[in-house]
Amino acid sequence: MQEDGSLSVEEKNLPNIEIGAILVKTLYSEVCGTDVHLSHNQLAGVPYPIIPGHVSVGVIDQLAGEIKDVDGKLLAVGDTITFLDVHETCNSCWYCLVAKETTRCPSRKVYGITYSANEGLLGGWSQYIYLKPGVKVIKFEDGFDPLFFMAGGCGLPTAIHAVERANIKLGDSVAIQGAGPVGLMAAILSKIRGAFEVILIGAPRLRLEIAKEFGIDFIIDINEYDAQERVTKVIQYTSNRGVDCTIEATGVPSAIREGLQMTRDGGTYVVVGQYTDAGEVNINPHIEINKKHITVKGSWGSDFSHFHTAVKFVQKFQNQYPWRKIISQIYDLDDVNTALNDVKDLKVMKAIIKPN
């Protein structure tokens, strides 16, 4: 992908692999909203040209040396694996060591986003991916269909992080703003994390219908109700108090004020969807923050623990949820432009590239 968003398929030589590195033959790689932002050059510091694709699964084709996963198990050629796209979190800066906020480490690099195509096969929309020494790998259980993991995609660890920040109590009511991959995952996770009522607010209808099949209690279609009506409905669902917790997963600044208003006094509001700069929003700090005695938490990215839980989650719940409903379409590498456009146009819930 170039700075202007154009995409072309190119042939490259397979790399020689260093000690500690792994060459993965790609099974699937995700097309996510971030890739749309990348195609519009909306993220700072991206070293175009890049090979997009930050969440991918594949089969180990070659590996050099003895490499263990986080549970101490030896990896071998033929293992079906996934890996954490975030790499080079430094473990030696103030953010890593003192604040213990590794998602704010200035050294971190992300496969498919902050590595240049000139540096190697460091993105998932490719037949092979080169995992540098130290990239964190998890092997799937035997018999697990890795496509289910792709259904969660990068929205899943992001949502796990957001739901952990939300600190839901047993019996809480939770509203989710946004029915994209992060919103849908946050809704499902809130349910299995103790919420008794989960309200999903979003569009289009297709996504809301999928959410119902995943057991979400209430649906509010933003094409049917305006912002004020949505706030009113949420308050009505919750004994006229508002929800205990709201998770924002929209990317739209105006959602912030709406989300504050639908959260009860003393509740929690997690902001995870404002991943790119889409402008400003007006709030009333007396009414919406101070008097509300609210807690607002930004949630940025995810770390290995969220990724680890994500893998555990899809394996554990593989038969309990209709995962395949999320994956609208699987595209060949040659159809990558179509895939990206379909995601742009919200034609699909989740698009997957199958390069081989």
Next chain:
Amino acid sequence: MQEDGSLSVEEKNLPNIEIGAILVKTLYSEVCGTDVHLSHNQLAGVPYPIIPGHVSVGVIDQLAGEIKDVDGKLLAVGDTITFLDVHETCNSCWYCLVAKETTRCPSRKVYGITYSANEGLLGGWSQYIYLKPGVKVIKFEDGFDPLFFMAGGCGLPTAIHAVERANIKLGDSVAIQGAGPVGLMAAILSKIRGAFEVILIGAPRLRLEIAKEFGIDFIIDINEYDAQERVTKVIQYTSNRGVDCTIEATGVPSAIREGLQMTRDGGTYVVVGQYTDAGEVNINPHIEINKKHITVKGSWGSDFSHFHTAVKFVQKFQNQYPWRKIISQIYDLDDVNTALNDVKDLKVMKAIIKPN
């Protein structure tokens, strides 16, 4: 005080006291910023005419029945006491019992604010105060000068609540926005709660000078530096990261954005000063909340635990701080208009009414 802010001194009969009630002869009562708001009719639901004065100390003149304080000690005529202005927190609604956010209980009443003068001597700018059955009383230690408690005033429990919400870690840097009573108390409390660097941002100069005498590390005069310069200075003081925690105590909406900007990624921002509706503020939710991975906490009012800690605090630290510097002037009941105007005009740090 009438709805138009006019004040007059009136004679009333002393009440007959019910079982469980206490009649207090007033020593001192506070004039605080809320009283200025009351005089401008800026709070909702105030049953004018009222007797203002929500934080007061006095001597027990009469009491009916056996009344114990929270530590189980019997109260007696002649005891020097103070009492929690908040009364009738119901202990039977959802906010009291399930959410455990008693400051959001809809039944709570506040001496000097939400009781009408027609209901009795239920405010502190009066020679006597009638404490209804169930009002929570604390007796001071023998020999303690209750004027020191007035130096803290209602800003002290408010600041204790805010500092608890801030959850400061040993060694943190803290910025306080606002040099009024809440801001000054929050700055002092942050120091004794483990912060290693406290930066107080405000005006006028007099207040900043007092803050220095209380041991505050850094002072930023808002008359010398504009908002952007203030943010820059705070970031420079903190290894170019921003403070671990900021506590807003200004009442000015634009302070919110400035406060978010001076807090480090992953830090905490407590909003306690937006006590009345002074309008809106623009924020950028991507840059200032989501990417910052920040936690923002509204802090509303205070409960008995904060009041209890406040009394303990001034008694414990009575000789360690120059409390008297805070009290600019003591006014007779007849000079209550002057007192209120002096507070309005920021001529004094803290004005005290001495009705007897």
Next chain:
Amino acid sequence: MQEDGSLSVEEKNLPNIEIGAILVKTLYSEVCGTDVHLSHNQLAGVPYPIIPGHVSVGVIDQLAGEIKDVDGKLLAVGDTITFLDVHETCNSCWYCLVAKETTRCPSRKVYGITYSANEGLLGGWSQYIYLKPGVKVIKFEDGFDPLFFMAGGCGLPTAIHAVERANIKLGDSVAIQGAGPVGLMAAILSKIRGAFEVILIGAPRLRLEIAKEFGIDFIIDINEYDAQERVTKVIQYTSNRGVDCTIEATGVPSAIREGLQMTRDGGTYVVVGQYTDAGEVNINPHIEINKKHITVKGSWGSDFSHFHTAVKFVQKFQNQYPWRKIISQIYDLDDVNTALNDVKDLKVMKAIIKPN
């Protein structure tokens, strides 16, 4: 019930009801392990004779005045309700107001335990129960079978409190020691609170089989495996680390050491089952606490918030769980001695008295 544990059915007059009080016609009342302890005079300060039965449901027969539930809804004759057995939590002592640990309030009274039969109809094994003014009542949703609530019984709010103390993270593994009502409820709740693997350790076989029908992942029968084998099995189930969290619900002191050993380094251990004094236990503080970097939490009783969540829980999940499997038998008031003996002898999972 007398001090020697003897039980007899007696006729009493119905009381005149004070303003704020409710007379309830009893539908069901629970026989729980605490009643066995009461029959052995193993609790301190019980004012025998008492009417046992602390968790009960019934229909409002009479009420005096306008009485609202915690959500502000008016109660009426004919409503099917339950009530919190704990009463007179004082809201004016240090534990209620400063520590905010109302379960440690010295004034609290408990229906069926700390009220004497001489004081009135203040226990559930009776055709009518007198709810004093201020007793906290919750009305069930229309159409809800209150027998499901009895299946949870007093073990349910106790378990909710314990699971809240456990602070389970999404994906955690949890071991529950004890398959009685508290243990079974804690196991179910851990699952819906985000645990991915729940291991229930207990006996007899019947209870373990019920647990499986409630979806518990792993069962360890204490009649098949000794303490060391149980620890080994738990560690094997969890990648050789031990569980993230263990909840003790046995009442047996030796369980403590076993529970510490099966919890991973840095994990959490909640002690909720040691409700009566059954003696001491040896631990090694270096190996089992300090080096383990463990967090151990005692969990005493429950408060209104746990009771509120309990009612919400059984109503929400009434069709998702086989609640009736828990209720082994329903006894007439005349068979109360048989009921108590069946609980004593672990013949039943849950015994219910139906007085009318």
Next chain:
Amino acid sequence: MQEDGSLSVEEKNLPNIEIGAILVKTLYSEVCGTDVHLSHNQLAGVPYPIIPGHVSVGVIDQLAGEIKDVDGKLLAVGDTITFLDVHETCNSCWYCLVAKETTRCPSRKVYGITYSANEGLLGGWSQYIYLKPGVKVIKFEDGFDPLFFMAGGCGLPTAIHAVERANIKLGDSVAIQGAGPVGLMAAILSKIRGAFEVILIGAPRLRLEIAKEFGIDFIIDINEYDAQERVTKVIQYTSNRGVDCTIEATGVPSAIREGLQMTRDGGTYVVVGQYTDAGEVNINPHIEINKKHITVKGSWGSDFSHFHTAVKFVQKFQNQYPWRKIISQIYDLDDVNTALNDVKDLKVMKAIIKPN
């Protein structure tokens, strides 16, 4: 130091330094209680012979390559520095990445303890110390006397970790069991972390007198009062409730039961002193854990964040505390046997080796 505890001074060649490594000329190194345990071969897995000394300060003599400290500042020859003794925390195992409990990482190595003298100059009782690539270094502020940092020694970060685990609230009362370096530091830190009353329980008299000079409120000499009397005194100091928090820093198993008994219901008990296996202790889980609704936290070791705060702390408070009182004596390298014996015999509060 050999397995039998014998010590001799040997000449070694200075090493060639790898890229990223630093050679430090030692100023001071600590003799701590752990060194006594090491001399009795009481720690598992120590690769004797070793060069003891895990907390040290020195001057950079040589360094290879561009090395930055955690704040991003370049290090240079002549800088006065200290370093974290813990090295090789792997950042790739389950404990590092998922549990985020790096003190339980199985790969971690400790200078002066788990490195053999055969592997190089990897301990502080030596004229030079070789800091391998990746060892975490902090440079002191210009003009700071590094001897003050030695006064805190390894007890300081250990105590910081324990005090963080204690989660002291503003106004809490805290009891510290043990007047050794960890206990004294925990007492001082509790004061500056918001505790209003700190009670230090220990011996000998000399240490208690030093504690008074550091501002500790109450002293209980264990040579004057037996365990039951100590519990009684603590409860008397705290309105008959017990302290809000107790921190154990004794290493004596029987202290555990005493500590549980002096902590109030709902309080917190931190166990940090049980660093070696000194046997078992009997507790009553009903009375001392469950009914008490207590939270008990083991606290193992410390990580870089505690070390970083320790350096900040001594620099910030260098003029506010009589640090030099703690350092009883400074020994030449040739007197290392005397130093170790003086620590063994509790003749000194803190012994320091000055190798050059």
